[in-house]
Amino acid sequence: MTNTPHGLGPTRARVLALLQAATEPTSVVEVADELDLHKNSARFHLDALVDAGYAERAVNATGTQGRPPLVFSATSEAPSISNLHLTELVQVLISSFIEPTDDARARAEGAGRTWGASVAAQEQPSGEALSELAVHLGERGFGTTQDAASVTFTRCPFRSTIEPEQLPLVCSMHRGFLDGYLDAFGSNLVTDELQIGPKLCHATFEVASDDAERSA
Template identity: 75%
Template sequence: MLAFLQSASEPVSVIDVANELGLHKNSARFHLDALVEAGYVERAVNATGSQGRPPLVFTATSESPTISNLHLTELVQVLISSFIQPTPGSFELAESAGRTWGAGVASQEDQSGIALADLATHLGERGFGTTLDDETVTFTRCPFRATIAPEQLPLVCAMHRGFLDGFLDESGAGLETAELAIGPRICTATFEEQGAARAHSSIA
């Protein structure tokens, strides 16, 4: 209901809300009154000049919480297409940005001292479905998969890999991402001790 009011270009009536959401007008009025009481919606009289009692109309206030995240999704897509995608080292740039992001989260949030558990928790708070098994984090849900343009998803995945490494580095876990396996629905991140990949390369 609040999302409908926020998207409306002019004040709407109880009947407008009821018709849009498939509600009885009494139910619509009840929820509108609750939003008014919370300070998220303003109620006004629509002076039509006609005889009879003028109808009440409702508008969302500037204090109402944003319901849709479309503006954020579009902002991400614009930033990626304008500043990352055209760059020759686009994947390195995305990963570097992700490292900064992850390190910032690790430095600002309270930690339990169990780095991978903390990592899974903070990813969950950001819309990812995560499960933790030993040194593997499985992503059962990605909040970007259905909203970001398919050609931009690999860059978003690179940014998330950077997030993992930035978070773990700032946490002092001594771990880094060994592999981030991207699947059609489920992704899996496995971790190893920092520098292990370089050690393997030098031995080979």
């Protein structure tokens, strides 16, 4: 999955997320109250979203005297702020097509290899394999540090969102991603060990056995 950054600041993203979750157009006062903003600040962010094409404004005809308030709603062109739909999709696919099988972990790892290879196929191999791999992991929400033979995961976007019983399968998928990417990149490295910790995970790599035998 490719995640397109929405490019919005934190407050404006919260305003857009509120509009996307609303079941009816929302007024400036409602946005300000819900997000604990000043009305002028709420209006500023709403107007900016309209200018960007991410929201539209309309007049809420109440039928009472006085100037009718403006209301706002998100447009279909607005980027998705919440990832809940993607998280639930992942969990449904795992529970339906991977968990029930006898070789669940192997199947998850195979899917990850396909995923990693597809990412590598989108570019011309250049630079150092693990450095390029770390860049792609960062684009997918992982925090990483790396050296010549290992990558440490300092942040995992799935740890706090996926059901705990499904996390081992997600980890297997990520191990497959590492190997699929490295293989398609043309690297001779493979994952030696993926250590899963309560906060940090650590992947170490070794030269593939065929390459090691040829070198000997």
